[in-house]
Amino acid sequence: MNAPIAPKILTRPTPPALIDALTARFGAQLSTAQAVREQHGRDESPFDVPPPSAVVFCESTQDVADAVKLAAAHDVPVIAFGAGSSLEGQLLAVQGGISLDLTRMNRILDVAAADMLVTVQAGVTRLQLNDELRHTGLFFPIDPGADATLGGMAATRASGTNAVRYGTMRENVLALTVVLADGRVVRTGTQARKSSAGYDLTRLMVGSEGTLGIITEVTLRLYPQPEAVAAAVCSFPDVAHAVDCTIALIQAGIPIARVELMDPGAVRAVNAHDHLGLPEQPLLLMEFHGSPAGVREQAETVQALAADYAGSDFAWADTPEERTKLWKARHHAYLSALQMKPGCRCVTTDTCVPISRLAESINDTITEADAAGLPYFVVGHVGDGNYHIGYLIDPAKPEERELAERLNAQLVRRALKLGGTCSGEHGIGLHKQGFLREEAGDDALDVMRAIKQALDPRGILNPGKIFA
Structure with missing residues (x-):
């Protein structure tokens, strides 16, 4: 089956009694204004769906728990909202309901520098976190491009440009605080780097897209800021040569931090938008992390390898300003x-x-x-x-x-x-959703549905997502 061109809308009515109860509990933190609702009823997907009935601006885990309890009492859906940058319709109110905006939950709760860990509220964004960490000599490397919230990144199992070296959110989330469908608050995982204690509820929630629980706090791995960083661009006659070069450098075990492909269409777009003069050919945008000697060795090896695949116009971005300009352009490609x-x-x-x-x-x-x-x-x-x-x-x-x-x-x-x-x-x-069925099979989807039913029997947590 093909992916749906229009989502199925099965709006559940939001009773006035729920709006009254939310108003009594949240006051000015609740909005039913049309413009606010519409803002929370759109993401970066091509779908057009009616907005939620109301938006609650949560400021604590207790706020989320109270909002979920009130919604559950009226069988009304709740949808967690972060930066609104998802691409597959995760935030859309296809069954109506209440949007819980977590962006005010933006406090960094604990930096355990000695353990290279940090605990944050779900509304903290990755750029905010790294700005706060700058003086510690540590950083958080997962970079999906958008300045997404860390709660949203955990919920969608985000990845990005640094994943080739540092992994994805799956590898970098150690513990979570999660509000369940009945308003209970559970904590999954610990600050230990590994555990054999029971079911891995942290991994269950990472990537669940808000359908099993609402993430309110996240404990993350941190990494030392690299002593030296170098970036380079290299053009190729066609995409095949660029990809073959990438395969060769990965198979050679070169610990490159980032290697990004842009086709001529993407290069033309960023040239026009960011006033760059990159050759309008397929290119690789690369970054190397490590000691000065290690970075130099990596870069020399990659430059020689690129020449074997007809790479040309190999150019270095030596200063932080030049590197930032290149990566900002890459992140602006969309x-x-x-x-x-x-x-x-x-x-x-x-x-x-x-x-x-x-x-x-x-x-x-x-x-x-x-x-x-x-x-x-x-x-x-x-x-x-x-x-x-x-x-x-x-x-x-x-x-x-x-x-x-x-x-x-x-x-x-x-x-x-x-x-x-x-x-x-x-x-x-x-x-x-149709592709997930083709990939996982009916039996695996039945297991997923059984988990959903066990944790959310009323079906109020971001319903209509992952599977119908």
Whole structure:
């Protein structure tokens, strides 16, 4: 089956008694204003869904617990909201309900520098955290591009540009505070680096997209700030050469921190948006962390290896300002591409495949996109086999949306055949429910539903996501 072009809307009514109860408990922290509701009823997906009935601006775990208890008493859905940057419809109120905005929960609770750990409220963003950590000599490396909240990053099992060296949120979350569907507060995990104590509830919640519990506090691993950092760009005659170069450097065991692919469409977009002069060819944007000698050795090895794959225009970004400019442009690729077709919407998807099958997957995807004639761009965290493609469509032309979804379905099924996954980091949300069934199978989905039923028997936690 193809991914749905329009989500199924089964709105549950929000009784006035619940709004009255929320008003009595939260006062000015509750808003039913149309503009506020609409802001919390949109994310970066191409879906249009009616907004939630109200928004509660939570400031503590107790606020979240009280709001969930009141909603549960009226069988009304609750949807956790962070930065609103999800791409697969995770935040949309497809069954109506109340949005719980956690952005005011933005306190860093404890920095355990000696243990290289930090505990934060869910509304802390990654940039805020690293600004606060700067004086400690530590940093948090997971970088999905958007300045997402750490609670949202945990809920969607986010990844990003540094994952090839530092892993994803799955590897870097040690403990959580979670509000369950009946308002109970549970703490999962500890500050210990490993544990064999019982079921791993932390990993169960990481990636659950707010459907099993609402994350309110997160304990994270930290890493030493690298003594030396160097970044470089290198252009290639085609995407195949760039990907083959990436595969070679990973298989050679080079501990590169970041290696990002941008196709000519993405390069053109960031050149226009960020006033860069990058050659409009496929390129790799790389970063090296370590000691000065180690970084120099890595960089020299990669430069020589790139030459074997017809790499050219190898250029260094030696200063922090130059590196920041390059990475800011890479992170702006999505928004930059939208400006290349004014008024467009973007149907975006990601897959992840074994590194040895990456070139095949990307090349076939590009061939299909070129033949279809839709404008598109490709970016990829290619060091771990993960890449994204965005199809730019005219929202007034349903046939373009249908074509983009057809291309998306072909791309995902190709990844599954190659031993990959339907999503490396975006999550399932609304957009990839059919693909999850194809990937996991009916029996595995039955197990997931059984867990959902056990933890959320009323079905009030972000209903309609992951599976219908």
